[in-house]
Amino acid sequence: MKTETTIQGLTASLSPARSSRKIIGFVPTMGNLHEGHLNLVREARRLCDVVVVSIFVNPIQFGPNEDFENYPRTLEHDSHLLAEVGCDIVFAPSVEQMYGHKPRLTNISVSDITNDLCGLQRPGHFDGVAVVVTKLFNMVQPNFAFFGQKDYQQLAVIRQFVRDLNIPLEVIGVPITRATDGLALSSRNGYLTEEQRKTAPIIFQSLKEAEQQLKQAVNLAEVLENIKQTLTQAGFIVDYVEARTLDLDKIEVFNQDVVLFVAAKLGTTRLIDNLQVKYTA
Amino acid sequence: MKTETTIQGLTASLSPARSSRKIIGFVPTMGNLHEGHLNLVREARRLCDVVVVSIFVNPIQFGPNEDFENYPRTLEHDSHLLAEVGCDIVFAPSVEQMYGHKPRLTNISVSDITNDLCGLQRPGHFDGVAVVVTKLFNMVQPNFAFFGQKDYQQLAVIRQFVRDLNIPLEVIGVPITRATDGLALSSRNGYLTEEQRKTAPIIFQSLKEAEQQLKQAVNLAEVLENIKQTLTQAGFIVDYVEARTLDLDKIEVFNQDVVLFVAAKLGTTRLIDNLQVKYTA
Known part of the structure; x- marks a missing residue:
């Protein structure tokens, strides 16, 4: 398993797979991985030739009073788990690598389906998700992208902008992984x-x-x-x-x-x- | 030269070029072509193996009192001109093909640089451009995309969202083509x-x-x-x-x-x- 921290490194690592038209599967995460994430990776492993997992705590999807600063960063442990379930490439960029030094002026917003449920309490949250996921899609250019059904609204938002913008990949929703007592893993x-x-x-x-x-x-x-x-x-x-x-x-x-x-x-x-x-x- | 009117047809026509990793050049237009457009196509021809030109009068970049309905549609004449300058694929989709039957909920907006000049008189115009150009980029997946410097602000907006969203292509700005008396062709x-x-x-x-x-x-x-x-x-x-x-x-x-x-x-x-x-x- 390779770990890449730059877009250039990721592109280089993916180049042989792209040249030989391998099927690329992609699982975007914010790290601190649990069995729910690992099941996404297993599903990607099952359907694809090459599996890429990104680990990036995305600042622009957190509100000012949310837990961005304190969100657990556990890259070493995560890498260990990912190697075990057959991930090929871990992409773990810095905020600077993802957003650069010039100000970002572009926003992607999805209307209607973001106005309530989690959207109501978290204004701008789904815009931040749409922007980072689009960026990651453009970097990885996967054939399949895997998301958990636990974040059902997020999955719906991603399906919507993928369809609206004709992003050339298939979104796969994976059922919720639960603890034995039923609690959805998070x-x-x-x-x-x-x-x-x-x-x-x-x-x-x-x-x-x-x-x-x-x-x-x-x-x-x-x-x-x-x-x-x-x-x-x-x-x-x-x-x-x-x-x-x-x-x-x-x-x-x-x-x-x-x-x-x-x-x-x-x-x-x-x-x-x-x-x-x-x-x- | 092939003409495609569906995304499926376009994808099929581009498939051999993609498999053999040919360099794809793309010139998005609204048709009614003049020498300015043809110079974009010539530049694409010079730099790329395969040249795709889209002809699509994009409703969502026109304001309610603008000339969408009356904008000249001259596909037959345009195709003639494109064949002469070495275009390989003309993509001329219908509005239904581009936007489908379900409502589009996704918008792309670029702040700051769209707030004045043409943005001031044409609210929403550059959002409409950003959405359609992103859709076309995702359909064609070119290595290079060519835009005229006459629409300088549009070119800046496109460069901005391509950078902000990491769209994997290079934007080429081509100098203004003028009539012999100096009038910028339009x-x-x-x-x-x-x-x-x-x-x-x-x-x-x-x-x-x-x-x-x-x-x-x-x-x-x-x-x-x-x-x-x-x-x-x-x-x-x-x-x-x-x-x-x-x-x-x-x-x-x-x-x-x-x-x-x-x-x-x-x-x-x-x-x-x-x-x-x-x-x-």
């Missing part, structure tokens, strides 16, 4: 105290209960209210509990496949999760 | 009456006079004022007369290379031109 889980960690799986439990209730024809609004109550009683500060179509359109009645979304805080740590519920007439 | 010259056409070269004459005045150490502000007066007296409605650095920064004193910009209307036809003036200490 780098931010590491911020939880031991007690909070024991409480956190209630998010997934409440989503599974909601799924049962929907299948028993409980009204959608009531189901969402039940999730909110369960979480609030368990000590969460609920940010949102929402139901959407697979395309993130609002939905009032459970008459098609639906995604249930939760964002809630335990102490200062904000957790998100989602569950797709199939509709069967 | 599709919109065709809108001029015979009398207006006789008046139009005064723009270039006033720029050349300005160059002389600057070399005789006339104050920059005075030089710009002289251009304005010359044009106004000749019957133009002046939109702007401005001096900028090569990077489009404002400049008050002629102490480095400068670009003089003019936008002015004759009747309802808006003409633009510019002239670079070298500074020699």
